[in-house]
Amino acid sequence: MKSLTEYLWFNTKGHREYVNITDEVEGIVKKSKVQEGMVLVSAMHITAGVYVNDAESGLIQDIDEWLEKLAPFNPDYRHHRTGETNGDAHLKSLLIHHEVILPVTKGKLDLGPWQQVYYAEFDGQRKKRVVVKVFGD
Amino acid sequence: MKSLTEYLWFNTKGHREYVNITDEVEGIVKKSKVQEGMVLVSAMHITAGVYVNDAESGLIQDIDEWLEKLAPFNPDYRHHRTGETNGDAHLKSLLIHHEVILPVTKGKLDLGPWQQVYYAEFDGQRKKRVVVKVFGD
Amino acid sequence: MKSLTEYLWFNTKGHREYVNITDEVEGIVKKSKVQEGMVLVSAMHITAGVYVNDAESGLIQDIDEWLEKLAPFNPDYRHHRTGETNGDAHLKSLLIHHEVILPVTKGKLDLGPWQQVYYAEFDGQRKKRVVVKVFGD
Numbered sequence: 001m002k003s004l005t006e007y008l009w010f011n012t013k014g015h016r017e018y019v020n021i022t023d024e025v026e027g028i029v030k031k032s033k034v035q036e037g038m039v040l041v042s043a044m045h046i047t048a049g050v051y052v053n054d055a056e057s058g059l060i061q062d063i064d065e066w067l068e069k070l071a072p073f074n075p076d077y078r079h080h081r082t083g084e085t086n087g088d089a090h091l092k093s094l095l096i097h098h099e100v101i102l103p104v105t106k107g108k109l110d111l112g113p114w115q116q117v118y119y120a121e122f123d124g125q126r127k128k129r130v131v132v133k134v135f136g137d
Numbered sequence: 138m139k140s141l142t143e144y145l146w147f148n149t150k151g152h153r154e155y156v157n158i159t160d161e162v163e164g165i166v167k168k169s170k171v172q173e174g175m176v177l178v179s180a181m182h183i184t185a186g187v188y189v190n191d192a193e194s195g196l197i198q199d200i201d202e203w204l205e206k207l208a209p210f211n212p213d214y215r216h217h218r219t220g221e222t223n224g225d226a227h228l229k230s231l232l233i234h235h236e237v238i239l240p241v242t243k244g245k246l247d248l249g250p251w252q253q254v255y256y257a258e259f260d261g262q263r264k265k266r267v268v269v270k271v272f273g274d
Numbered sequence: 275m276k277s278l279t280e281y282l283w284f285n286t287k288g289h290r291e292y293v294n295i296t297d298e299v300e301g302i303v304k305k306s307k308v309q310e311g312m313v314l315v316s317a318m319h320i321t322a323g324v325y326v327n328d329a330e331s332g333l334i335q336d337i338d339e340w341l342e343k344l345a346p347f348n349p350d351y352r353h354h355r356t357g358e359t360n361g362d363a364h365l366k367s368l369l370i371h372h373e374v375i376l377p378v379t380k381g382k383l384d385l386g387p388w389q390q391v392y393y394a395e396f397d398g399q400r401k402k403r404v405v406v407k408v409f410g411d
Contacts, residue, residue: 001138001275001311001411003310003311005310005377005379005384019316035154036138036140036142037138037140037312038177038270040312040377042375042376042377043164043386044384044385044389045386045388046386046388052183052235052236053183053227053230054183054227056219057215058215058216058217058219059215059216059227062227063231066228070207070344075332077336078332078335079328079330079332082330082332088337090333091326091337092148094327094337095324095369096231097234097371098326098374098389099326100236101177101179101236101238102179102270103177103179103270105270110142110181110268110270112181112182112183112266112285113184114183115181115182115235129386131377131379131384133312133379133384135311135312135410136140136272136402137138137140138275151373171275173275173290174409187367189373189382190320190367191364195352195353195354195355195356196352196353197362198352199351199361199364200364203345207344215327233381237373238316238373240279240314240407242404243405245381247279247407248318249317249319249320249403251320251347252319252320252372273275273409274275274277
């Protein structure tokens with residue numbers, strides 16, 4: 001079994017941001033020389049997520065508004081008694097999820113024509129990390 | 138390491154539909170001859186999902202109504218400026234998720250007694266695909 | 275390829291409960307002797323989930339209230355015509371998801387500093403199970 005582990009670093013300008021990481025993930029898959037296997041793409045933080053969907057700017061704004069509607073900023077989360085103010089970012093991370101696992105077939109990401117991999121930052125403006133781990137034959 | 142990749146095709150009659158694919162996935166696992174490993178079941182579209190839950194028709198209707206409540210059809214999504222009308226289907230896909238990964242133990246899907254694998258179509262009446270990838274020893 | 279499959283059993287006192295299982299999962303990874311690979315942690319029930327987030331008691335209460343808001347108890351779910359009363363537990367399971375897959379690097383769970391693995395019980399006070407499957411080299 002071959003495997004390769006790399007880490008992507010982020011430090012977004014905005015508090016919330018959606019970063020297309022498909023090319024980076026594809027590059028790591030290529031570097032791994034895995035032909036048949038999978039790649040795990042997983043945020044290493046509890047206020048960020050990773051998801052697969054469309055690279056369409058209008059939709060990305062729709063997703064952001066939808067997440068804010070279902071997991072809104074609210075000063076009153078119990079979590080804020082610890083001094084934090086990012087309770088909503090934890091809930092957004094749970095809603096969108098922190099990881100995806102993608103198939104690798106014939107040495108490439110086996111995605112549908114519109115599927116793109118996104119890093120979703122919900123509490124940015126500081127250094128954060130995603131682990132990308134490929135394994136297979 | 139053994140691996141086997143197959144694709145399931147769908148063309149649902151309804152706009153939204155929930156299709157039990159447990160037997161198809163189990164059949165692919167058997168064909169792969171993998172004894173210990175995993176199987177990834179992943180929609181290749183951004184307006185569909187894959188989930189694990191109960192094969193009970195009342196519950197499936199509850200799930201459908203719940204998804205419509207949390208990620209409703211709405212003519213005003215920004216995504217619709219592209220000419221699309223399926224913004225809600227993207228959000229439903231994010232909510233239910235596009236993939237599951239299931240354990241394979243002693244050559245079989247290692248599921249609990251009520252766990253069934255479903256393809257969730259949110260924008261049907263056209264050809265769509267799911268990738269099923271088994272790997273292990 | 276090495277693999278190891280173990281099952282964790284739960285019988286929570288409360289109807290809903292959140293149990294930190296990070297140490298148990300780490301122990302199974304260690305026992306497997308896998309150095310590079312992954313571990314799947316998956317609820318075997320359709321009224322429970324597994325997620326990764328913070329071990330902070332205030333946040334856990336926030337998560338519980340948030341799940342109840344988005345997937346509330348309601349006597350009127352169609353699923354209840356079967357005699358069940360746990361429709362909300364199915365929806366909460368779908369929202370939080372039933373499984374996570376975690377990277378194993380140099381023989382350890384490759385998690386960020388605040389990432390902890392939780393079993394989320396939504397219909398407890400009876401015996402339930404989680405499968406933990408490690409595989410890799």
